[in-house]
Amino acid sequence: MQTKNIRNFSIIAHIDHGKSTIADRLIEYTGTLSKRQMEAQVLDTMDLERERGITIKAQTVRLDYQGKDGQMYQLNLIDTPGHVDFTYEVSRSLAACEGALLVVDAAQGVEAQTLANVYMALEHDLEILPVINKIDLPSADPEKVKTEIEDIIGLDTSDAVLASAKAGIGIEAILDQVVAKVPSPAGDRDKPLSALIFDSYFDAYKGVIALIRVMDGSIKPGMRLKMMATHKVFEVTDVGCFRPAPVNVGELSAGEVGFVAGSLKNVKDVRVGDTVTYADNPVAKALPGYRGINPMVYCGLYPVDSSDYDNLKDALDKLQLNDAALLFEPETSMALGFGYRCGFLGLLHMDVVQERLEREYNLKLITTAPSVIYHVYKTNGDLLKIDNPANLPPLTEIDHIEEPFVKATIIVPNDYVGAVMEISQDKRGEFKNMDYLDVNRVLIKYHIPLSEIIYDYFDRLKSSTRGYASLDYELTDYQTSKLVKLDILLNGEPVDALSTIVHVDRATQRGRQLAEKLKAIIPQQMFEIPIQAAIGNKVIARETVRAMRKDVLAKCYGGDITRKRKLLEKQKEGKKRMKSVGNVEIPQEAFMAILKID
Amino acid sequence: MTMKLGLYVHIPFCLQKCFYCDFPSFANIADLKEAYTDALCKEILMQGALLPCAVVDTIYIGGGTPTTLSDGLLRKILASLKQAFHFNETMECSIEANPGTVNPQQLESLRAAGVNRISFGVQTFEDNLLVKIGRIHTAQAASQSVLLAQAAGFTNINLDLMYGLPGQTLAMLEKSMQIAMDLGVDHISIYGLIVEEGTVFAAKEKQGQLELPSEELVEQMYDRIMSALPNAGYERYEISNFAKAKCYSRHNLKYWQDQPYLGLGAAAHSYINDRRYANTHDVKAYIAAVNSGKVAAEVEEEMTSTVLMEEFCFLALRTKWGIDCGKFAEKFGRSIFAVYGNVIKNLQEKKLLTVDARSVYLTALGMKYGNQVFAEFLLDT
DSSP states (O other): OOGGGEEEEEEEEOTTSSHHHHHHHHHHHTTSSOHHHHHHHHHHHHHHHHHHGGGOOOOEEEEEEEOTTSOEEEEEEEOOOOSGGGHHHHHHHHHTOSEEEEEEETTTOOOHHHHHHHHHHHHTTOEEEEEEEOTTSTTOOHHHHHHHHHHHTOOOOTTOEEOBTTTTBSHHHHHHHHHHHSOOOOOOTTSOOEEEEEEEEEETTTEEEEEEEEEESEEOTTOEEEETTTOOEEEEEEEEEESSSEEEOSOEETTOEEEEEESOOOGGGSOTTOEEEESSSOOSSOOTTOOOOOOOEEEEEEESSGGGHHHHHHHHHHHHHTOTTOEEEEEEETTTEEEEEEEESSHHHHHHHHHHHHHHSOOOEEEOOOBOOEEEEETTSOEEEESSGGGOOOGGGEEEEEEEEEEEEEEEEGGGHHHHHHHHHHTTOEEEEEEEEETTEEEEEEEEEHHHIIIIIHHHHHHHTTTOOEEEEEEEEEEEEOEEEEEEEETTEEOGGGOEEEEHHHHHHHHHHHHHHHHHHSOOOSSOEEEEEEETTEEEEEEEEOOOOOOOOSOOOTTTHHHHHHHHHHHHHHHHTEEEETTEEEEGGGGGGGGGOO | OOEEEEEEEEEOBOSSOOTTOOSSOBSSOGGGHHHHHHHHHHHHHHHHHHOTTEEEEEEEEEESOGGGSOHHHHHHHHHHHHHHSEEEEEEEEEEEEOTTSOOHHHHHHHHHTTOOEEEEEEEOSOHHHHHHTTOOOOHHHHHHHHHHHHHTTOOEEEEEEEESOTTOOHHHHHHHHHHHHHTTOSEEEEEEOOOOTTSHHHHHHHTTOOOOOOHHHHHHHHHHHHHHHHHTTOEEEETTEEESTTOOOHHHHHHHTTOOEEEESTTOEEEETTEEEEEOSOHHHHHHHHHTTOOOEEEEEOOOHHHHHHHHHHHHTTBTTOEEHHHHHHHHSSOHHHHHHHHHHHHHHTTOEEEOSSEEEEOHHHHHTHHHHHHHTSOOO
């Protein structure tokens, strides 16, 4: 198709502001799917989604629409992931578009995450079309939301579409605005190929499928192509688009969006942000903005039953097929034995992977507390990047430690400003600025260590603002902090998997709380168990798990045997969920205890 | 081929339910006593006919409180047993009784009917504690009952005692043990209180109205018992059972030593030919089933060889003799060390088990932490 009749756009919205409902209505309205097919299709997609978990980041769909001018248009809708963990993926999806719908809930107004994505869209020079959704809600106040958008983002809202995706209001207006206002893509189909990969997934039959936006040139089956960053060369077997199911087309040319499949077996070869070009006649320069994968959060995953080690490896391999952002490498812990150090894009990513391992692969896992990457400068001038507190060198060898900081953006009703500040201060946040979005909503910015965010910052924020706070953060820099390693000794023996890195001013308090928490978690055993929190050789807190005084069934006669046996089975089952460290049995949750203190 | 068999006869009647008791016994169904006895006798005759090769060498009439049945009803049951089964000449025949529910005439009558061992649920010789745990007798009545039994010719007498009771002190426990010993009984069972689901104590505990002695005090009581009774010549032959002059409860030993027993009456359990059976708990349903000509037993569980091995071990470990390695090998066709080598080694290192040429048994520490050992003898499946 000629580029002048192509429109590429995405939808930016906060969770629950109605992004997927709008997408569904657009698909339905353009006749891409009938209402009946729609229902079946939506279910399919959910299955797929479950199967692919979070890697189904950008669902793309091609819509055919006859504009007011009577011409047929190809509209490519590129969905974006809705979580702060995937900021980079969002940026690549936006780079594939010329326009974006900004969907804002008519009752809720602008939220922190919406803002982050809008700013990103503006950076990419996208044409932004405001859509006020859910106008049929009794609490809807579209005028107020319009003012908010104008004040906060500076967008003209005089043409904003008033819509209710649920009631089917405003859908045609959205489509007409996309045709009228979103610029057609630039690009020349006769130039050498350059196409941007904005997502990928693994298909059991076709291998890795790359979702692409063709910038220049065209792609046909049989061509030999090359990934510029990974240098992977492959032959194209399928070229197509999503309607929303994948459909093969003969060609994708400049300006178009779709997928390409070929002899690609490994998701690691297909990196989001990479440029696809001809293997034999490559373009000189890759498209801008490619970034390697940078996990921000690390934790150790260990099988409770050490014989599950190989199963864990298999499961991680399988998950990685579809999730190039998941990194893992073998790790050994004195306390936990053999396991894997895993890197994640963020906390949500970590939760999802953990849950899938346990649910889909039936593994019982011990997860150690998450850690960020610390830059440890040694006295001899070496720089160590440490993602596991256990690997921190001795105090005497450390010159200083830097930790990652983020810019955190919080939006709350003004009643809760005090609560947000208190928590942020407590989390070592440095106040940057505060803006009133309207008479009762406030945007607050803090410069805050990432390590504090990945503990319980968001949970505390949510609970002390009755769920009203929305949070977004992005990595800004590394700064020197006075950090120390807090060790936990059980029965006199340090347990490496319980070590954490904390700020020196917080160390005593954290040590005390952690020791108390562990005391509550570790069950009584046949002997007394001293719990010590220590920095270097200095013990800063001590608790004791008292010895179990006796443990024996007093009575067991003819009628009791089966019942008593059940009790013993329960006891044994409980023990299985524990890890023996030295002669102390430690329950799984102890290794996450640091997250449970406040 | 003959089979030595123990019989357990369950009498599910009590005058009052004790606060700690979760046994199948009831205080409000006294009107069923006759019908129950009739049904029980029918079941006895039916089962006897099914087991013609059995030679009964122990009988245990338990409850509930068997002695709440009239003399006539008890004699009827004993007569049915005698009619239905072959008795071994040196048979042990025990009956449970509560202090205050016995009288000289009844004791004479039981003796005459062949009962030669009696077990009194004394629990403590402190009147105020007896009230707190829902017992209806007094300390004096308890002593009196023992003297009556002795006068009636019972030489094999057991007293049940408890420790860890609400309000109980170390001194109270010592006094109770002393009185029991001074009464000259040859057997004492002593149990730590466990608050079981569905009991009066469990309800009180939920309301925060049950003040139990501290863990430390209970441990002191335990330690005191384990020194006081053996010092006085009572041999600890099972975790909670002590006997003088080898006056063991031969019936109870069957439970721990993998010997067959047949349960008769509501809620009674059986273990025959490597299977466990249980009669229905419901007294009325039991009576109805027997009257319609059915045996009320249901297979409680199919026992795999794994389950059999596990139970063989954790039951045997309760006794001072522990697991007889030869018997294990004979029954299962494998050496115990082939199955439990690592477990045994590990528990030995923790000083919970002792191994000698013929057996594996608990150390004194192992007795105190028996559950830790027993649980390890459950195999991973």
